Amino acid sequence: MSRGSRPALRLVAATAASLLLATTACSTKSTEASGDASKPATGTGVTDTTIKLGVLTDRTGAFAAAGKGVEQGRELFWRKKNAAGGVCDRKVEFVVKDHGYNAQHAVSAYSQLKGEVLALDELLGSPMIAALLPDLETDEMLTLAVSFSSSLLANPYVVVTGATYDIEMINGLHWLAKNGKVAKGDKVGHILLDGDYGQNALAGSRAAAKDLGLSVVEHKIKPTDADLTAQVAALRKDGVKVVLLTTTPAQTASAVAVAEAGGYDATFVGSNPAFSPALLKSPARAALEKRLLIATSIAPFSATGAGPAEVRASFVAAFPDQPKTNWVMYGYAQGEVMAQILAAACRDGALTRPGLLKAFQSLNNVDTAGLLPPLDYGKPGKIPARQVYIVKPDSSIDGGQRIAEEFFAAPLAKQYQS
């Protein structure tokens, strides 16, 4: 047996080598590489008539709800924009991939996208974003991340559209202080999910607590924790009056409802992903309406103002039966941001990846007509928006969120990490 295998090996090696030489002469991949240096100022995914953008979203996994709203918002924006002639005389098209909230699938899909698209119009899911961070930088791939973590800002190619989680918490706590819900010396609770989402919000609550003379009691939980009775009981024991929630919507409902049921008179402030209008159909509705506030830079579905009103009208016309969430507003706003970046790059005459980055960093006041606060991308690595809404759950209106306070930024929020 061993005698037979050696000539075989030699045969394999010889044939392989000769085939290698013979076949690579006509390799399908080699042709592209030749004229790389003298390419005109259009990059991957750009032709004379179209610009291709990539979307890496979650349609089947844990964040499918958010993913769907964002997709609908994007579709509304680009349908209109493309009908009006597109950007830079080109129509914008999308290559959409579903990673199902699995980092491996995201990396695989990305390796396809990177050869086909100019930039990523959407990348959803913290673990997937984290997994792709180094590749985005190597590939110079400008990416609109559906995440509000300020840690992402370290990567120049990641575009955060809105106020970050830490800013949300800073503004939230300051708003409570202004309205007499907390005072110097108080303890505030913070129930947070593991990871970027929770950590970034915690950085904000810690900074605000320091500023306001408060102390923070932390409870870290996992996405699979369904019942927060024990955490709420522990916070109550500690005499906490205000609880910050950087959680999933179901966990928010659990925490608030448990407190209400136990007669625990606390106020809850949620990060923006901590709430979903679907909660208002659950038994927790009354408790949420009574005790929860959300600090968010995304306009609620029913926000007044020109931008939201227009999106609302076109959404109801296009998707009459679909859930009305502020993710639609967000998706639409992302479209606006991407359109402005592309337009700026077009003006500079460089529809390439480096051109896009340069254009992006030149935008210091992106206005989305009230969908998001004004965005300043002129200072790389810095937080782009510092204003938030304070909204209250309200089952009587579309989208389930009523504005309690229009865009504002607390003094600390304005100078935090600036």
Added chain:
Amino acid sequence: MTHLLQLLVSGVSLGAVYALLALGFVVVFRATEVVNFAHPALLMVGAYFTARFRTVDELPFPVAVLLGVGVAVLVALAVQFFLVRRMSGRSVIAVSIMTIGVDVVIQTEITRRLGVDILPMGDPWQDGVVHLDGLTIPQTRIAALVLSVALLAAFFAWFRYSDWGVAMRASAENPETAALMGVRRARVAALAWAIAGALAALAGLSLTTFPAPGLEPATSAVALRAFPAAIIGGLDSTAGAVVGGLVVGVTEALAQGYASELSFLGLGFHTVMPYLVMVVVLLVRPTGLFGTRELHRV
């Protein structure tokens, strides 16, 4: 002190639900020697159909529950009849791995049907609570506890005294003799799966009512805790399942409630606690607290 009591109450009521789940595992294991990894799927099926019948078809709650349990039982029976039964004589591990496939398929379908929403259960208790000596206990938890205790009592009474129960015990203890005595193993196995389906559905109901907002895909992750519960008690001990469930429920609640005191172990340690307890128990008793030790013959 109130804090501790509150945690214990919360832990026991959660533990009772785990006990229902663990009992389902154990019953199936005793009857068919299969570790049913599709148990979380049965839970999802039961809870999903209960919620659907209640909130979409607007049936009265008890009817919706009965129908939901019925669907879970049917699914369990289908798994036993079309899949597990056909694999009789194969290694326990092979059949158990097969149920992983069943779990994947069923859960994918339920998650797909659930879509993006949280499906409320529409139960009559809603967010009602009972105040008791400084403790606050949600009505749903009391209902879950009463339901669990009633089901467990009924099960054990039936298991001990009814002909079927005797048949099941005989079949588990000595299959050959039981067969000679005329116990039809296939029927006993079917019965065990039906019981497991019903228990899982009712546990699912308990896990999705207040303070949980309703059924969501993540609900099934809770069912995984029944694994350590069943193992701690011993996979072939029905009483062990109850003890294991309570141990896991109370451990988890305590680890959560005293999270700040346990922070040196890393935040979120409560999710690891049940498994840690399980490994310790297994090191002392390799077949769980009440499990029978295997005898080896050459």
Added chain:
Amino acid sequence: MTGPLASAVTTTPTAVLSVDRVTVRFAGLTALDRVSFTVAPRAIHAVIGPNGAGKSTLFNVVSGAYRPSSGTVRLGTADLTRLAPARIAALGVARTFQNIALLPTASVEENCLLGRHHLTRTGFVSGGLRLPPAWREERRHRARVAEIAAFLGLGGRLDTPVGQLSYGDQKRVEIARALCVEPALLLLDEPAAGMNAHETARLAHLIRDLRDALGIPVLLVEHDMGLVMGIADRVTVLDFGRRIADGTPAQVRRDPEVLRAYLGDDTDEHGPEMRAADIETGSAR
């Protein structure tokens, strides 16, 4: 000593098995009660007794599967009592199993090579990398396996999966595997079970040939009285875990206690000799 297997016999001194007051208890039940006997060099030594007499327990004690509550088992001068079964095998105690314990999907050759585990050294690294010592060792031992298999008439079946063999052939593979251990003592656990008269007769020859070729003692548990009385040099009789007789077949055959154990207490018109005939034909089974 001139048989086909003679080349295998190394110069080790012939071992003698001595079982000394061995007691085994399971949860209150005494399976063996102070059982003693010795196996002489080159002896074919049978252990007989009714069902539940403790024969299999005795085998399990000797091969190390059970640890006795008290008493000792010695192979030559080595104390086997506290040794792990694998160590006992390494000392040259090989056995067959009553319910065939072969790897059904593996070939005859593979099954036999398992018997040579303690005689070979190849580990994960040298085996995984096919280092020269590994394949040299493999080749050498495969050759020896082929010899042993040929001796047992399995020469043409080396590559056949054991599961496809007839019951009788599987029994012979069991013996071949035990021989591959190069045993100093061979234990056969009911080798004739399930065989017809013709096969049993062939087996009797085989066992005698083995003893002659290898020069080792054979300890066998057997129900088939014909076989036992025909080939055994010495017989130990167990009943309810106690040794009730020990001696040559002729002595045992006439032992009143043995007769009582096999036929019950009632005396009838048959004389002792008649009962012995019953024993001989195996009707006591």
Added chain:
Amino acid sequence: MSEIATVARRRARTVSQVGRRARIVPLVLAVALLVAPFYVDAFWLQIGLFGLAAAVAALGLGLLLGQAGQLSLGHSFFVAVGAYGYTVLAAEDRTIGGSHQFGLGLPPLLAALAAVLLAGAAGLLFSPIAARLRGIYLGIASLGLVFLGQHVLFNAETLTGGFNGRTVPEFTLFGFSFGDLRGEALYVLGVPFGREEKLWYLAVAVTAAAYLFFRNVAKSRPGRALRAVRDNEIAAEIMGVGVARYKAYAFLVSSMYAGLGGVLLALAFHRIVPETFGVALAVEYLAMVVIGGLGSADGAIAGALFVSALPTVLERYAGVLPGLAAGGSEGVTPGVAAKFAYGAAIILILLFEPGGAAAVATRVRTVLSPRTSQ
């Protein structure tokens, strides 16, 4: 006499036919694997990298479950030890944005080897527990490892980077980098060689070595001992196999395979996050070896490629495949279809072909060449 000779001759002929086929198949395969980077784009290479990384780890589980019969639901834990081990050992010690990330800065080759040993040590540490438990109890105890492991990965931020994970240092071999260097491009025969192309060859080489090692072990003394332990522990012990020791060996070697797979996985990812190494991954490895066929090396690799690549491939061809709904709608999306296929494959294989894909392949081969059948 002449009859025996005829039989012998016929036997010789069939052996040589089998031998020829056995030579042609790997030859074609080897050529295909070697020229792939010249034809196939980065997407397929990336899928291939994940598939090969999974294959190496699956070989380890195949050894543990298929050869030694020990059930493990904790394989992803050992994969994580390899992946994070390599990352920590090869990365430079540094502080990013206020958080300290520990690193030893070892040469990547050394770090990879050390990571494999580390995973092996983890397996050895677990083996005393494994020795006490059997069957399903062992499986669920090992499931505990996954939860414990993820807890550590999330919390030991200096080592693991916590939730956000760590960037994996590029592999280098004698000064040759397997990573992408910005601004510099390597051209081989006119084809640009980036990260995926270079890593592809590394992964193919490692997988081939892991595969051959597995087959050799299975064919030699330790393999026989493991199978003896699997089929009948007591009989194995009585035939001279130290059962406890071989179980420990099985865990050692299997977790080293997992560690090696983990190193490849880390390189394929470029950045690793704890989320990846959960129960779902452990179950995927189990599915790989079951679908491929327990104990078969070819099967483990085939199963790994199937399970690992299926979702992404279905997603890619969602537009062309009939019956799949577009994403975002309520129908069966590619992601859902992939999960159905994955679950159904486990059920069907176990129900109808316990030998897995390997057994199916054997049967096909037998049908195609009736003369080699008996």
